[in-house]
Amino acid sequence: MQSMLTKFESKSSRAKGIAFHPKRPWILVSLHTSTIQLWDYRMGTLIDRFEEHDGPVRGIDFHCTQPLFVSGGDDYKIKVWSYQTRRCLFTLNGHLDYVRTVFFHHELPWILSSSDDQTIRIWNWQNRSLICTMTGHNHYTMCAQFHPKEDLIVSASLDQSVRVWDISGLRKKHSAPTSMTFEDQMARANANQADMFGNTDAVVKFVLEGHDRGVNWVSFHPTLPLIISAGDDRNVKLWRMSETKAWEVDTCRGHFQNSSACLFHPHQDLILSVGEDKTVRVWDLNKRTAVQSFKRENDRFWVIAAHPEINLFAAGHDNGVMVFKLERERPAYAIHQNNLFFVNKEKHVRSFDFTQNIQSPSMLSLKKLGAPWVPPRTLSYNPAERSILVTSPTDGGTYELINLPKDASGAVEPTDTKRGTGNSAVFVARNRFAVFNSSSQTIDIKDLSNSTTKTIKTPTNINDIYFGGTGCLLLCAPSTVILYDIQQKKTVAELAVSGVKYVVWSNDGLHAALLSKHNVTIVTKTLEQVSSLHETIRIKSATWDDVGVLLYSTLNHIKYTLLNGDNGIIRTLGETIYLTKVKGRSLFCLDRQAKPKLLDIDPTEYRFKLALVKRNYDEMLSIIKTSNLVGQSIISYLQKKGYPEIALQFVQDPQTRFELAIECGNLEVAVEMAKELDRPKLWTRLSAEALSQGNHQVVEMAYQKLRNFDKLSFLYLVTGDTEKLNRMAKIAEHRNDYTARFQNAIYLGDVETRIQMLKEIDLYPLAYVTAKAHGLNEECEAILEASGLTEEDIRIPEISVPIPPPKAIVPTHQKNWPLRAASQSFFEKALLGQVESMTIEDEAPSGTNGFAMDEGAVDGKGFNGDLLDVEGEEDAAGWDMGDDDLNLEQVGELAVETDGAGVGMSEAELWARNSPIAADHVAAGSFETAMQLLNRQVGAVNFEPLKPRFMEIYQASKTYLPATVGLPPLVNYVRRTIEETDSRKILPAIPRDLESVRTNGLQKGFAAMKANNLEEGVKIFRGVLHNLILATVQNKSEIEEAKRIIRTATEYIIAMSIELERRDIATDESQAKRNLELSAYFTKPILELPHRQIALMSAMKLAYTKKNHVLAAHFASRVLANSSQGKNAENARKIKAVSERSGQDAIEIEYDQFAEFDICAASYTPIYSGQPFVQDPFTGAKYHPRYKGSICRVSQVTEIGAPASGLRLLAQ
Amino acid sequence: MDPFSSEGELLTIHNAFHGGQYSAVINHDTSGLSAENSIPSTVYKLRSQIAIGQAEEVAIELEGQDNPDLAVLKAFAEYSQGSTENAVKIVESLVGSSSDNATVQIIGATILHAEGRSEEALTLLSRHQGSLEAVALVVQIRLSQNRTDLALKEVLNAKRWAQDSLLVNLAESWVGLRIGGEKYQQAYYVYEELAQTPSTSAPRTLIGQAVAELHLGRLPEAEVALQQALEKNPKHEDALANMIVLSILAGKEIDEYLSSLQNTAPSHPFLTDVAQKSELFDKSAAKYRAKA
Incomplete structure (x- = not known):
């Protein structure tokens, strides 16, 4: 039985009865020596022993909900015990011989017992009475069990029969006395045939005969109408029953000694039996064939029990019990990036997508792998080949290499498998x-x-x-x-590291967790130990967070550990799971049914600790702000780890706050808390801390609070605060505290007071000596007089000259000692809102003062910077980029690749062949054809400005792979068609796509406009044009966008050029007319709205200063039409009002506000509608016809009015 | 027994050499090698020395050697220093006299190919007897002739008898980078495996990884690999050249790398090629002029 896994074994005398606790990891074992043992099979410890029976104890059972168990022994007694109070509650007497089995009913307060006295009895354990005795067997009844759902009992006896009993009558009789009609009573009385004693409570329903010898054990199937029995004829027999009859289905033959017990597997179609032949045997319920067998060397098996919930069994034998599983429950799985591959209970291979939380349909069936009932052990995944390696413990270990199908189309049998041992x-x-x-x-x-x-x-x-x-x-x-x-x-x-069972690699491959039964060891990829921790509960699985936190599961917890070994509990578990992946708050796992599950976890704690370790205060702060992490554990953690100042931020409780504040030396908080609590003990500690910091003001306050006068006096002395010291002396006097007075007097050097005090307490000798010593002879006399003595009466020793108390040199008391500037941690500052980086500030440089106005501008206020970025939707005007055929000879023929020797065509040449796009030809290094193309498509003639773009594209077209030593590197060609291998479709990668033009080019240009950096702006927009003239796009809509960008860039270049031209002549008074005209034309090009406002404001202000009031009013109206709010609008309104009153223009200019016209991009003069004009084929800029054939002022590349087919940006 | 097989004595030195770990080759302890392997291991050491720019020392050391292995190496050392004419003459005579010598084949073919006499190089290499290095060289020559089809054939042939060899894997990757599509990914796996294993990581393998990633369009990853290569050797010319290519594609500044490359390897194909194209541009652009 290769895959049977022993989880626990006990050594004892012969075990005759076993019972699993339904919830806790406990097992009761009744022994042949009269002892009942209670084991924790998970921890392997003996919890308790119960010894009140006399002689062997054969029957034992836990109650499924109450803290009770029942036992029956050879002393004829049935005992009911409480495992909480650990004593026998009561004994049920009545059987006249050995009690073989005892069982609780699953819901009624009943106990079922079978005995060698040939009876089966039902007892009510609530009123401790015998409620039914079932007779009929005519030999020892070896076993009797309740049906798990119906009112049936099955019993086995050495009389070779198995009996099924109907106890519905008994239930009715003992159920709550609901209103039972007379008819019901009659029906009940007649329904069951009374037995020979007239007993209708329990009647035999079926007698099953088939065993040739006595039957030792019998039990019901948990759900199906099946019965299994084991007998001394060495057979295990399967029986089926219907409403009306029961019959033998089959026999499982194999035991070669008496079979002592048997049961159905609670969840699988299996039968388990044990026998005196020292074997545990597993049978297939459907085929009745042997699946596995396990043999012990010396121990005969006597009993077997199944755990009601989880996949565990226990068997009792001559020397104890063993708890075992039939199979590993760990599903075989492997993780690759965001996918989990696993084998489910049906032995189907499935995948699970972590990002979408979707389980795939079955991809493969592994039914043929290994033996039936033996699940695969491990799975290894190869992303490069999309294949899996599966191992199975069958036949001493086998593996199979299987390719996964491209699409999951159901549980197909794999075809091309390779296997081995x-x-x-x-x-x-x-x-x-x-x-x-x-x-x-x-x-x-x-x-x-x-x-x-x-x-x-x-x-x-x-x-x-x-x-x-x-x-x-x-x-x-x-x-x-x-x-x-x-x-x-x-x-x-x-x-x-001992006993490593599993290895879990971190996502970045830098660390691995080595899992053994009770230890997690984290190592680097070079196998250096980083940390290690011990768990008393078995460790099952682990997975890494992306940030380097290991989450692991034990039998009953999910825990975490940081690389530094700090660990903690995330949550408890009801059932064993296998962690697969953690993403944020989502923890993915597989349960024992091999189903993917998603658990919600709270990663706050470990995130916080991690942030702490990494000193990532921003993150800590956001964690503190967004979650309620205030727990005693985190505070003590912080304290322990030496971060009291951070812990301080969490705590509300004044006492704790005080402690923390003292610990991190934060006197401010400590004082506050001490005031709040006002306890002497705290003041004492505060004073000590403050003293050590040199903050004597706080010390003073603390001493005052403590009324610690001595210390206060001394403090005043050392800080040189004589004034207060004097006050202390006064206070001492008030308090009549002579010692204090004396002390203060000494401190103050106040001899008179001292003598006075000594006199007051009648210590004249001392007073006299003091006076004498200080040469106060009058005082001496007075004392002598008062005491009625003369000088001769007194003998005093030699008195040295008294030392006056030293004077303080520095008035320390005025200020605290200077301290190093209290270094608030970043964290504290952040909490106080002092850190600017914590608030997301707009980085807009508010200083850029827009367009500097010309001298005498209205109020010198420039265009303010709060321009809105309006997404312009101008249509690109008639710019033909249609799909016209090119005149270029399309080299459409396929390259016929000859097999002979010689030199082939390089990929660059293929590119040129494959594409009509100029950029592709540039990448191919075929500059000549590229220029040809540009000339035909957009009339390009002046290529010099395009040189950087040409070189840029060409430089990025090839990579250099060092190959054979001593030879130049192998050149490979960078494609944009990454997945393409057809040589007719491959195309080069072109740097700077439309997206980068949009974000880098255009936006920078707009920024230049906003910053009034026009020369730069013109350069940037021209760069955009030069970029797009050699570019490729992905689809038709991008063509439209490219057109739009070209159009926008053109408009901006024209606009900026006009304004630049105007600035050149702005100071020349003789050009005032032109100045005004240009400022008016500046408003013509189609710019983004905020930029148009700039142009309009500029024109308006200039017109106003030049006293062209009609014009100014016109521009003012246009400004207002665009936006009627803000400073610009206000200005415009003012100017409009003033101008309209005047109503005339000082200088007449060529600008008709009512006429339709374009601006010639060369002369900056109007081209009125209807007048002839020529256009640039690339930019679409309009010119007076006289400019035809010259180079476009906007692009500086193309020829105005040249015949052109339109720019190609898309290959097809 | 094949000395390059997985059990052979020369496997480590062979793999180190082709993985670009020249110092590992030079420092490799060859004292325990059997007699017949001493010459090949010396050849590897000398070639490594030449590869790290100690051609002059090698030439001096080999002065007067008439063993064809060493003689051809001397020619190669001289060739690397720039005295190409003399070197080619020596090679020609050695090719005439001992064209069966594997070292002569490989070094000779290298020089011939570098001289542009690729067909002669191929003829010489065709005489090889199970030398993987010869196979790799053939593959490279075929690729430089843009004959991916023939290179592929050569690789597939070699795979039949030496599937596990590093060189065959590398050669397959070279071809794969030409073919593209799924082969990019496969080439990436080969290089990544070499580059990320501490014992075989070297600028050459890192560059290989980066190039594969670049072709796969994974620019940030490629940049990381190239940075790693440049960390190991800030003046690695191919790393610099590829870094320029990558920077352009990623829209970043190239000036730093460009000047660095110009300083370290003014004759790098990238620079010569670009200079040539710059001329071509000027010439071609001159043909066009605006009408007015």
Whole structure:
């Protein structure tokens, strides 16, 4: 039974009964030695022992909801226990022989027992009474069980029969006395045939005969009408029943000794049985064939039990119990970028997209892989080949290499599979995989055709292999992990970590988590240990956050650990899961049914800790602001980690705030909190901290609060505050505190006071000595007189000259000691809102003062900068870019590739052949044809300005791949058709696409306009034109856009040129007319609205200053028409009002506001509608006919009025 | 036994040389090698020295050697220093006398191809006996002749008998970068594997990775790889040339790299090519003039 997994084993005497706790990881074992044990099988610990039975205990059962269990033993007794109070609650007496089994009913307060006294009894454990005795078996009844849903009981007896009993009568009798009609009573009385004792509570429904010897065990199927029984005839028999009859279906033969117990698998179509032949056997329910068998050397099996919820079984034998699983529940899965590949319970391969949260349909069926009932163990995915490697533990380990179908079209059987034997198989490179063979301890490196390219002998005995970074493997040995270089066949690094079972690589491939049963070890890609942590609960899986946080799951928690080892709990788990990916708040995982699941987690805590470690205060701040992270744990964490100043920001509780403030030396907060709390203890601590900081003002306050006069006095002394010291002396006097008075007097050097005080307390000798010492002879006399003595009566020792108290040199008391400027952390500042970078400020340079007005401008106010960026939607005017055929000879024939020797055609030449676009010819280095094309398409004649663009395109067309040493690099050609391999369709990559023109060119031009940087603006817009004359686009709509951009650039160039021309003559009074005209023409080109306003304002103001009031009013109206609010509008309104009053123009100019006209781009004079004009074929700029044949002033490349077919930007 | 097979003594030095890890080759301990492998390993060491610009030392060291392996290397060293005529003469005589020698074939063909006599180089190489290096050289010559079809054929042939070899993988990638489409990705995998494995990472492999990424249109990734290459060797001319190409495509400044390239390798094909095209532009542009 290769895949049976033992989870727990206990050593004891013979185990006769077993019961799983439905919720907790507990198991009750009743022993042949009268003991009942309660084990925690997850932790492997004995929780309790119950020893009140006398002799073997055979029956045991947990109640499914109450903290109760029941046991039955050879002392004929049934005992009901509380595992909470750990004692027997009561004993049910009545059986006359050994009790074999006891079971609780799943909902009624009933206990079912079977006994060697041939009876089956039902007890009510609430009123502790026997409610039914079922007789009929004529030998020991070995087992009796309730049906999980219906009112049925099944029993097995050594009389070789299995009986099914109907207990619906009993239920009715004992259910709450609802109104039962007479008819009901009659019906009930007649419904069941009374047995021979007239008992209608429980009647035999079926008697199943078929076993040739006594039957030891029997149980119902959880959902189907099936019964399974095991007997001394070594057979396990399957029975089926209907409403009316029951019959034998089949027999499972295989045990070669008495079969002692059997049951149905709670979730799968399997039967499990145990026997005295020391085996546990698993049978296929549908085929009744043996699936697996497990043999113990010396121990006969006596009992088997299934966990009601999870996939666990327990079997009792001569020397204890074993808890086991039939199969690994970890689904085989692999993750590649945003995709999860996994094998589900049906053995179908599926994928799951993390970004869209979508599960694919089945892609493959692995039914044929390994043996039935044995799920695949691992899956390794190869993105380059889109293939998977699956391993199965069947037959000592097998692997299969399978290509995934392009589309998931259902669970198809794979066709082209390659297989072999091996315990683990992982991809190690695009076209290589490693297969580990545990028995021979070799690793085969195989290519995709499954042939071995090299064989590696493992450097030590290992258990498993994992991908170890490119070209490397991680070998997991029992006590170490080895990083092994496949190419060089040598150990690169080794790290002592024991029992590593899984390896999880971080997304960036820099770190790996090594998971063993109870340890997580984080290592770098070179196998240097970063951190390690221990878990008491088994670790199941792990996944990396993008920011370098490892999330891992144990049996009951999701936890995290940072690289530095800081860890914590994210949430608890109800069921075991396998983490696959974490993205923000979403945690993806697979459950034990191999279904993808999405859990919501709160990453705040670890994000915060990570930000703390990285000192990313912005992030911390935003976390604090947006989430309620205030918990004792985070505060103590911060405190512990040495960030009390940050913790301070979280805390509201004054006491804690005080502590933190003291810890980080923030006196301000500490004082505030101390005032609020006003407790002596706090003031004491505050004073100590303040003293150490030299903040004696706070110290003073604290001492005052504490009424600590001595210290206050001393403080005043050392800070030289004599005034206050005097006051202290007064206070001492008030308080009648002589010591204090004395002290203060000493501090002050006030001898008189001292003598006075000594006298007051009748210490005349001291007073006398003091006076004497200070040479106060009058005072001496007075004292002597008062005490009635004379000088001769007194003998005093030699008195030295008294030292006067030193005077403070510096008036320290006036100010605190200077401290280093309190360095507020960035964090604190941020919280106080002092950090500017925290607020997103508009970076618009408000200083750019628009167009400097000419001398005498109305009020000197320039165009202000708050222009709106209006998306202009002007239509490109009649600029033919149609799909006219080119005159260029299209070299349409295919290149016939000859097989002989000789030189072929370079890709560059292909490009030129494949495209009618000038830019493509430039990239191909075929400048001549490119120029030809431009000449024909847009009449280009002056190519010099285009040279940088030509060179730019050409330079970006090729890459240089160093190949053979000593030879020039191999040249490869950069394509924009990345996926194309057809030589007739490949085309070069052209730098600066439409998008970059839009964002870099146009926007910069607009910015130049806004900043009044016109020369620069003209250059930028001309650059845009030169860029677009050699460009390619992706589709028709982009052609339209390109046209629009060319049109816009043209208009701007004309407008800016007019204004520049005007500025040249602005100071020349003789040109006043032209000056005005040009300023008027400046308003003609179609500019973006804010820029048009600039032109209009400029024209208006100039007209106004030149006293052309009609004109000024006209422009003012146009300004107002565009926007009626803001300063511009106000100005315009004023000017309009003034101008309209005047109503005449000082200078007559050639500008008819009512006529339709364009501006000639060369002469900057009007071309009235109806007048003849010529156009530039590229820009569409209009000129007076006399300019025909000259170079376009706008593009400086094309010839005005040249015949042209229109610019081609799209290949087809 | 084939000394270059996975069990062979020369595999490490061979792979290091073709992965561009010249210092690893020069420092490789060859004292334990068997007699028949001592000459090939010396050849690799000398070639590595030439590759890192110590051609002069090599030429002096090999003065008077008449062993064809070393003689042809001396010619190569001289050729690298610029005395091409003499070198070509030596090669011609060696080709006449010992055209079966693998080193003569490879170095000879390299010089001949560099001299523009590619057909002669191919004829010489056609005499090789299972030398992967010869195969790689043929592939490169074919590619430089724009005969991707023949290069591919050569690679497919070689793959039949030496699938696992580094050189075959590289040669396949060279061809793949010409063919494009899915092959770009495959070439990328080959180079990425080499470049990202610490033991084989070198500017050459990083450039290979970057070039593949550039062709795949993954400019930011390509830039990272090129930066890594330039970190390892800030004057690597091919890295600089590709960096210029990449910067233009990404719309970034190129001046720094361009001046750097002009200083380190004024004769790099990129520069000569561009200079040539600049002339062509002026010549072609002169043909057009406005009517008025």
